[in-house]
Amino acid sequence: MILKKRYPPSSSFASYINTESTHQIYAEASGNPHGIPVVFLHGGPGSSCNNNHRRYFDPSRYYIIAYDQRGCGLSTPNGELKNNTSQYLIDDLERIRQHYNIKQWLVFGGSWGACLGLLYAQAHPEQTSGLILRGTFLARGKDLLWFAQHGASELFPSDWKAFTQEIPRNERHDLVTAFYQRLHHGDHSTQLKYAGIWSRWSNKVATHNLTPSGTNRAADDALIRKVKIETHYAHHRYFIVENQILANIDKLPKVPVTIIHGTLDRTCLLSASQQLAAAIPDSELILLDNTGHLIEEEKMISALVNSTDQYIKKLARTARIRTK
Incomplete structure (x- = not known):
């Protein structure tokens, strides 16, 4: 089996996006402005994006938005906890989407980023074209x-x-x-x-x-x-109620969903991805043997790049169905 590699490094254009408070969100756009919009959600909470994160997408086919969540990375004020909850992060995603004049985007996230992506998709189903989730974290007790x-x-x-x-x-x-x-x-x-x-x-x-x-x-x-x-x-x-995501699974849009989990992931429970997949009709669950939690592992890189390549066709097909 030949493992896929990430796409070559590419340039990006940075912006700071104002919020309702002192928080300013650092965001980068790269790839094809006329391509499929996708947003990369980093993990943590407390982590940040890096230049490799946009390399999971074909820059000729995707319009890639990566950003640092409130208080994280290059967003300011760094480390600020006031007005920093899951609901504020969901609202920030909408600000970012509107800032880039995007009607609908693919949501791509791992670990805490997968949790945030699910919360966003439940709150804004019409703006979500699909979900690619890695190492699902459901934020239950x-x-x-x-x-x-x-x-x-x-x-x-x-x-x-x-x-x-x-x-x-x-x-x-x-x-x-x-x-x-x-x-x-x-x-x-x-x-x-x-x-x-x-x-x-x-x-x-x-x-x-x-x-x-x-x-x-x-x-x-x-x-x-x-x-x-x-x-x-x-x-x-x-900042959510117990089992909020699975209890509100019917609020997710009827869009393609791919869930990828390493069988040696010791940070996020494999059962969380399995339960999520079982709750979403027609979702795809991909289990990677000898693979742990991090996005940088070889098999994880290959599976994620393969998924984003496949979504080029999936989202084109979905768009045609919706316009009929």
Whole structure:
């Protein structure tokens, strides 16, 4: 089997998009302005986009929008938590769509980006032409607890010990709250210490299937801001009600949906993608053996590029059906 590679690097044009508050959203457009519009949703919460993310799409056939979510990456103010909830992120997607004068776009996201993409598609079905989702995160209690309480802990016991040993035993029943308190109410040295502990655990769970490429060299303040955003969302249970996505599955538009999940993904539950696929009629579920969580793994790259190539025909066919 020949694995597909990402498309060559291409140039982009950057914009800052105003919001209802002090937040300004950094966005980049690339590819063919007359092509199929697609929006790339990065993970985290708290991560950002990079130049490789637009390489999953044929730049001659796609009009590619990538952006940094509120408080993330090059969006400003960096690390800002005020007016930073899932609903604000959904509203930002609409601002971005309107800024680029896009009527309807393909939503492409992985991990937290898959969760945000599903929430957006349920809120704005008419603006969604399709969904390509990687490593689905449904933001239920069980999804968070697997990562931060019990589940992945059984797979990496020594790393779990390092993650929990600085938390007093009487607080270990709720590790998300324990880290949240130290990151959001501690002094700078406390924030840096616990941001590092959280980040090392997260990296271990996400990268266990890859050859180590060195330690996380994120600058101190940038690391604190990133983990504060992640724990802000986790502590508030992602600002949605329990099982919101599956409970409102009928609100998704009747559009092509592809769900791709690595069988060695230890960050997001494989069962989440399976349950999502079972709930969406005619969706496509692709399971990749010997593949973990990250978008950079070879088989994941190939599956995602293959899917975006296939969607060129799928969306053209869907558009013809809709206009009949």
